[in-house]
Structures are given as structure tokens and as C-alpha cells.
Amino acid sequence: MSSAYEQPLLLQQRGREAEExxxxxxxxxxxxxxxxxxxxxxxxxLAAAGCVCRLWAAVSxxxxxxxxxCGQHVAGGAAAGAxxxxxxxxxxxYRRLYRLCLGPALDRLGAGGWPAxxxxxxxxxxxxxxxxxxxxLGRERGHPLPAxxxxxxxxxxxxxx
Amino acid sequence: MKRxxxxxxxxRGGYPAVTGADNNHRNSxxxxxxxxxxxxxxxxxxxxxxxxxxxxxxxxxxxxxASGSRGVYGADLPSEMIESPREPKRxxxxxxxxxxxPGGIASGVMGLxxxxxxxxxxxxxxxxxxxxxxxxxxxxVHALLACAEAVQQENFKAADALVKQISMLAAxxxxxxxKVAGYFAEAIARRIYRRCPRPGSDRAALDxxxxxxxxxxxxxxxxxxxxxxHFTANQAILEAFASCRRVHVIDFGLRQGMQWPxxxxxxxxxxxxxxSFRLTGxxxxxxxxxxxxxxxxxKLAVLAKNIGIEFHFRGFVAASLADLEPRxxxxxxxGNKGDRGDDGEEAVAVNSVMELHRLLARPGAVEKVLGxxxxxxxxxxxxxxxxxxxxxxxxxxRFTEALHYYSSMFDSLESGEAETAEGETASAAEEQQQHRAxxxxxxxxxxxxxxACEGTERTERHETLGQWRWRMARxxxxxxxxxSNAYKQASMLLAxxxxxxxxxxxxxxxxxxxGWHTRPLIATSAWRVTxxxxxxxxxxxxxxxx
Numbered sequence: 001m002s003s004a005y006e007q008p009l010l011l012q013q014r015g016r017e018a019e020e021x022x023x024x025x026x027x028x029x030x031x032x033x034x035x036x037x038x039x040x041x042x043x044x045x046l047a048a049a050g051c052v053c054r055l056w057a058a059v060s061x062x063x064x065x066x067x068x069x070c071g072q073h074v075a076g077g078a079a080a081g082a083x084x085x086x087x088x089x090x091x092x093x094y095r096r097l098y099r100l101c102l103g104p105a106l107d108r109l110g111a112g113g114w115p116a117x118x119x120x121x122x123x124x125x126x127x128x129x130x131x132x133x134x135x136x137l138g139r140e141r142g143h144p145l146p147a148x149x150x151x152x153x154x155x156x157x158x159x160x161x
Numbered sequence: 162m163k164r165x166x167x168x169x170x171x172x173r174g175g176y177p178a179v180t181g182a183d184n185n186h187r188n189s190x191x192x193x194x195x196x197x198x199x200x201x202x203x204x205x206x207x208x209x210x211x212x213x214x215x216x217x218x219x220x221x222x223x224x225x226x227a228s229g230s231r232g233v234y235g236a237d238l239p240s241e242m243i244e245s246p247r248e249p250k251r252x253x254x255x256x257x258x259x260x261x262x263p264g265g266i267a268s269g270v271m272g273l274x275x276x277x278x279x280x281x282x283x284x285x286x287x288x289x290x291x292x293x294x295x296x297x298x299x300x301x302v303h304a305l306l307a308c309a310e311a312v313q314q315e316n317f318k319a320a321d322a323l324v325k326q327i328s329m330l331a332a333x334x335x336x337x338x339x340k341v342a343g344y345f346a347e348a349i350a351r352r353i354y355r356r357c358p359r360p361g362s363d364r365a366a367l368d369x370x371x372x373x374x375x376x377x378x379x380x381x382x383x384x385x386x387x388x389x390x391h392f393t394a395n396q397a398i399l400e401a402f403a404s405c406r407r408v409h410v411i412d413f414g415l416r417q418g419m420q421w422p423x424x425x426x427x428x429x430x431x432x433x434x435x436x437s438f439r440l441t442g443x444x445x446x447x448x449x450x451x452x453x454x455x456x457x458x459x460k461l462a463v464l465a466k467n468i469g470i471e472f473h474f475r476g477f478v479a480a481s482l483a484d485l486e487p488r489x490x491x492x493x494x495x496g497n498k499g500d501r502g503d504d505g506e507e508a509v510a511v512n513s514v515m516e517l518h519r520l521l522a523r524p525g526a527v528e529k530v531l532g533x534x535x536x537x538x539x540x541x542x543x544x545x546x547x548x549x550x551x552x553x554x555x556x557x558x559r560f561t562e563a564l565h566y567y568s569s570m571f572d573s574l575e576s577g578e579a580e581t582a583e584g585e586t587a588s589a590a591e592e593q594q595q596h597r598a599x600x601x602x603x604x605x606x607x608x609x610x611x612x613a614c615e616g617t618e619r620t621e622r623h624e625t626l627g628q629w630r631w632r633m634a635r636x637x638x639x640x641x642x643x644x645s646n647a648y649k650q651a652s653m654l655l656a657x658x659x660x661x662x663x664x665x666x667x668x669x670x671x672x673x674x675x676g677w678h679t680r681p682l683i684a685t686s687a688w689r690v691t692x693x694x695x696x697x698x699x700x701x702x703x704x705x706x707x
Contacts, residue, residue, distance in 0.1 A: 087429050090467035108657050123653055125430070126392065126423035133422035133464050151385070151658055 034059045039068030043103045066094035070102055074121040084121070091125075091132045100149055101128045298338045301330045302564065305345055309560040317353050324350050337571035344605040345564060348612035371447060374416050376606070379599030381419055384574055385658050386683045389651055389666070389675045390514050391420040394543035396647040397687040398510045399427050401541035405508040408436045411490060411537070413482055413513040415442030418457040420514070422464055429468045437471040439507070441490060446478050454478065482516065483526040487536035509539040517629070518546055521622040531636035535690055535698055541641060542688040546629055548674055548681045551611050552622040563611045566623075566682070570604055573677040576663055626672060626684040633686075637694025641687040642671030651675070 028034065038046055038060055046069055050060035059065065067088075071081055088094055101124045131149050308323035324346050331342040381387045402408045408428075412420070421440065429435045440461065444454045454476030465472035479485055511534050520527040534542055549566040553559045574597050610621040624632075630640070648668055655664045655675070665676045674681035690698070 083432075084430055087426060087468045090469070091426070105657050109653075120650065120653065122427060122430070123392075123650055125426050126395075129422040129426035129464070129468075130419065133419070133460065136460055136463065137417065151382075 031059050035065050039065045063094050070094050097128050297334050301342050309557050313557045337575045341568050341571045344608045348609045351613035376603035379596045380603040383596035383600040390545040393647045393673050393685040395424045397543050406436050407507040409439040409507045409509045411441045411511045414516040415444050435470045439473040441475050443477045482530045487533045511539045511542045514545040518622050519620040522617045522620050545685045547623040548684045549623045550625050569677045569680045638688040639691045640671050643673050
């Protein structure tokens with residue numbers, strides 16, 4: 001049998017491959033690096049990326065990633081972002097903000113030919129705050145869905161909730 | 162009476178019915194021969210009344226004379242009536258190019274242009290019936306106007322017959338026009354039989370403020386008018402409160418408080434940090450004595466706490482705004498004199514969304530309320546009102562105005578829905594439909610009030626922006642321009658609405674209006690006390706405190 005001679009060769013090969021694999025895996029295994037990368041995607045791609053594996057799913061659920069995604073589309077920049085963070089967190093978070101308000105709004109505006117970059121953060125946050133308030137009202141009345149955002153349309157096929 | 166006809170004819174098209182091709186034989190109000198006949202007696206009653214001259218038609222020049230071959234009514238009518246008493250009216254067409262307006266039948270009705278009549282003439286006596294939506298819509302409108310005129314002349318028998326005809330015509334019609342006609346027909350019937358719904362009657366349960374609030378919420382959710390109102394008013398208030406550390410908003414109609422989460426959020430995020438916020442909400446007495454105001458206040462307080470704003474709430478129950486005294490609202494401020502400290506004086510904003518017009522039912526009430534507002538020394542007063550004159554002197558004026566206004570409203574409700582059907586889940590679309598139905602019921606109640614009620618019960622006394630400007634100026638207020646931020650926000654909000662191409666945001670002398678196609682339907686304006694009025698008030702206050 002050749003195994004007696006081959007085994008050490010194979011072990012050596014496997015060792016080298018393992019080393020290479022380790023180097024390659026390091027980048028995508030690093031959650032913070034992934035967060036940086038994923039934060040530059042658009043909403044749909046990010047939601048799709050969350051379906052790849054558990055690590056990516058966990059990273060794609062981070063608020064900071066969605067904050068970066070929201071920040072791409074709104075005028076105002078980083079300064080507004082830092083102040084807005086606690087408020088948005090209190091209202092339900094950036095992921096929810098994108099899913100309920102920004103995403104559908106961008107779709108709607110994009111379809112209508114508006115330059116999407118001019119979407120104002122304050123408008124989205126206003127709508128978001130109304131939704132949050134209505135959700136609390138609705139809980140008392142037993143309504144299933146707050147309806148104030150129905151006009152934006154919620155037929156998104158990729159819905160990572 | 163001729164004058165009334167002219168008024169209608171001038172801007173809006175011919176009256177009576179300017180429909181039907183020459184080859185279509187119609188009876189008096191355009192009910193096609195095949196359809197008429199559930200109540201032939203009613204029809205002949207109407208026509209016999211007509212031929213007896215009680216219901217006298219005057220010749221009116223057709224609005225858009227397209228061809229010279231059309232006759233003039235007056236000349237033809239008497240001879241026709243003599244010739245064929247069973248078919249007293251054969252209306253000459255005044256044809257013009259049919260307006261294929263995107264807004265559906267209602268817009269076509271607005272211009273009251275008629276279908277392009279096919280020129281083929283049939284032999285006399287052979288009815289050729291062409292039932293066409295636009296035509297039936299126009300006939301419907303004319304029937305409604307004829308009925309209103311009958312009511313104005315107190316010719317209730319004719320009016321009653323016409324109401325039945327309207328119901329039949331409406332059934333043959335589809336879309337928003339059918340619903341509008343239905344509500345108007347019901348309202349006229351109520352007026353004829355004096356069955357105006359009044360609070361305190363056995364219908365009290367159905368007219369309760371709670372039901373009104375529920376319908377109001379659905380109206381809020383199904384169309385952009387109230388959102389537009391809230392966003393533009395909030396923008397004005399936000400700008401007026403810039404760099405104030407203590408703010409006080411007085412809401413003349415709190416309802417569910419849907420306006421305030423957005424303002425709270427905007428104040429929380431403004432550069433320089435949030436102020437301390439006080440809200441005074443005013444609402445009507447509830448039938449079941451529940452404390453609806455406090456519940457709303459509580460919900461807003463929870464939201465405010467979550468986003469980090471110091472929040473205080475006070476609710477006032479008042480059957481009418483005129484019952485409020487400045488002392489009651491000012492007392493609150495003076496009671497906190499202790500903790501003013503370095504924060505300075507409280508900045509006050511008064512907000513009224515579709516509340517002021519109710520005061521016009523009682524003489525002197527609106528002046529009193531505006532005086533109260535002045536005494537509060539507000540930084541800004543935001544007023545949102547329906548853009549229509551439903552408070553004209555004669556019933557017919559009000560009816561005609563209301564018909565056009567609500568036709569546009571219903572039309573806009575309908576269109577928004579058709580567009581959202583694509584890409585929506587079935588349940589979402591269904592929910593949209595439910596909201597729309599409830600919104601229509603909400604508008605139906607307004608229609609009923611405008612048409613069927615009189616005196617102090619007629620509270621839906623809408624007036625136009627021009628009229629409110631005059632009133633506010635007389636009460637010592639000067640306009641504050643709403644600014645481009647409000648305009649941009651409103652435009653963007655409307656862009657988010659599917660079917661939003663029909664909506665128009667317009668700026669008129671610093672006020673913003675939202676309308677459907679060419680018709681403005683709701684107007685937001687902002688005001689502050691003029692320096693002169695403030696000085697007078699200060700003097701008066703100084704005198705009274707001595």
C-alpha cells in the first residue's frame with residue numbers, strides 16, 4: 001500500500017491547505033470587518049446577505065450596520081446621526097426604520113423618478129414616530145397592524161424580520 | 162331663479178340636463194327609456210309638475226357651444242311639451258369634446274362637458290338608448306342640482322320624486338360618483354323629512370364623539386390630507402419654537418393626538434437639544450364619560466419619555482371652544498412661575514385642525530375664541546381648514562359647492578387605492594379598502610351635516626382660505642409665511658403616495674394647499690398676533706389687573 005509513503009505527504013499537504021484556509025477564512029470570519037463591508041450595501045442586498053450563514057445573519061442584524069445603510073440615503077450626514085441614535089433606538093431601531101419607512105419610501109420615490117439622495121431624514125423619522133405611537137395605541141385596542149404606513153406599501157419580497 | 166341658474170351655468174356648465182344625443186329620447190331628467198320604470202308614477206308626477214310651469218326652466222346658453230346646429234332650450238321646450246306630454250323633455254345637446262380626465266368621472270363632471278354625441282339621428286319616436294358612464298354621471302349631477310333647487314323653493318313633492326330618480330341613476334353609475342350621489346341623496350331626503358340627526362336623540366350612540374374619532378382615524382390613514390395638515394403645521398411650529406427652552410402647544414382638537422409624535426421627534430433631534438414640552442389638549446365631552454383625553458396624553462407621555470423629552474400634559478373637556486377662557490389656559494402657566502428660573506418665558510403655539518369652522522354656527526363665537534387666542538400671546542397660530550365655501554347664504558349655493566368639493570374628495574380616495582393594488586399583499590389591500598370605506602363614511606357625515614342641518618346644528622360651515630384670511634386679519638393677526646421647508650416636506654410626502662400624481666401641493670401667499678388635480682381641498686396657514694393688537698392687549702391686561 002502506498003499509504004505509508006503517501007500519508008506524510010498528504011498530511012503535509014493538508015497542513016499547508018489548512019494554513020491557507022485559515023488565512024482566507026479570517027477576513028470573512030471577523031464580524032467587525034463584515035459589518036464595515038455590509039454597511040455599504042443597499043437595503044435589499046443587506047437583507048439577502050443575512051441569509052448566507054449564521055455569522056452573516058448575526059452581523060446583518062446589527063443596528064450599526066443598518067444605521068450606515070440608512071445614512072447612505074439621507075441628506076444630513078454623520079452629525080445628525082450621532083444625535084439621532086438614541087431617538088431612533090427608542091422608536092424601534094434603524095433596521096425597523098429602514099424596513100418600514102426608508103425602504104418603501106426609496107422604492108416609491110425611485111419608481112417615480114425622484115432623486116433618492118434627497119430623501120430627508122426628518123420626514124422618514126416623522127413617519128416612523130407616528131408608526132411607533134400608533135403601534136402603542138393599537139396594542140391597547142387590539143389592532144394587529146398599525147396602518148399609518150400602509151400607503152407606503154409593504155409588499156417587499158425580501159423581508160428579514 | 163334665473164340668477165341662480167346663471168350662477169351655475171356660468172362656471173360649471175348647463176343646467177338643466179345637457180345630455181343625450183339627439184337620437185336619444187330622454188324624459189325630463191335623462192333617465193333612459195329602458196331604465197325608467199320602477200316608478201313611472203314618480204316620473205310622470207315630476208314631469209306633470211314641470212309642464213305645469215311650477216318648475217320653470219329658463220333658457221341658459223350652453224357653456225361650450227360646439228356646433229351651431231344645436232337648439233336653445235327655451236325656444237324648443239314649450240313646443241315640445243305641447244307636442245308630447247308623455248315625453249316632455251327632449252334636451253338638445255350641447256356637445257363639446259369629452260374630457261377624458263384622469264380623475265375619473267368626477268372631473269368630467271366638474272367641467273360638465275358632455276360626451277361627443279354621435280351625430281346619427283334616428284327617426285322621431287324610436288328611442289335609441291346609449292347608457293354611458295360619463296353621461297349618466299352628468300345626468301346624475303343635474304338631477305342632484307335640480308333636486309336641490311326644488312328644496313330651495315320648498316317644492317318638496319318634486320324634490321322627493323327627484324331623490325328617487327337620483328337613487329336609480331346612482332345605482333346605474335359606478336365609482337366615486339355613485340357614493341357621492343348616494344350620500345347627497347340621503348342628506349336631501351333627511352332635509353325633506355326633517356330628520357336631521359342631532360346629538361341627544363335616540364341616534365346619540367351613532368353620533369357619539371367616539372365613533373367620530375374612529376372614523377377620523379380611518380380618514381387619517383386612507384388619504385394624505387390630514388398628514389399634510391399635520392406635517393405643515395408642525396413645520397411652522399418647529400420653526401417658531403427655534404431656540405426656545407420651554408414650549409407650550411395648545412391643540413384645539415386633540416382626538417387621538419396623531420399630530421404630536423412627529424413634532425416630539427423633531428424637537429428631540431433639533432440642534433441644541435429638546436425643550437421642555439407642554440401639551441394642552443381640548444376635546445368634546447364623551448358619552449361614556451371616559452377620560453379619552455387623559456389616555457391620549459398618557460400615550461404621548463410614554464413616547465416623549467422614550468425619546469428623552471420632558472413632557473407635561475393637560476386635557477380640557479369643552480363642548481365648544483367658545484367655552485374656554487384665557488384664564489383657564491393661562492392659569493397653567495402662571496401656576497408654574499416658580500420653576501421658570503433661567504429658562505425664560507414659555508413659548509405658546511395654538512393649533513387648530515378643522516375646528517374653527519364649527520364656531521361659525523353661533524354668532525360671535527369665533528370672535529370670542531380668536532380673542533382668547535390673542536390673550537394667550539402665542540408665537541404662532543396654525544390653522545388648517547377645508548378649502549371650500551359651504552357656508553353660503555342660500556341652500557343651493559352650499560349644495561352646489563359641496564357637491565363639487567366632495568366629488569373631488571371621493572375621487573381622490575378612490576384613485577389612491579387603485580394604484581396600491583399592485584405589489585401589495587392581499588390583506589394589506591383589503592385593509593386599505595376598509596380604511597377607505599370608513600373614510601367615506603366620515604365624509605358622508607359631513608355631507609349630511611352640510612345639506613340636512615340648519616342653524617346651530619349645521620356645524621360643518623367650511624369657508625375658504627380667503628374668508629379665513631379676512632377673519633384672522635380682522636381679529637388682529639398677521640400671516641406668517643410657511644416657508645420652503647414645509648413645501649418640500651409636503652411635496653415629498655405626497656410623492657410617497659401611490660396614485661399621488663393627482664395630488665397637488667400649492668403655495669398661495671405663504672399658505673400651503675393640498676388639492677386633487679386643479680381643485681384645492683385643504684389649506685394650512687400660520688398666523689401671529691400683530692404688534693398693534695399685542696400692544697392693545699397688554700394695555701387691557703394692565704388695566705384689568707389694577
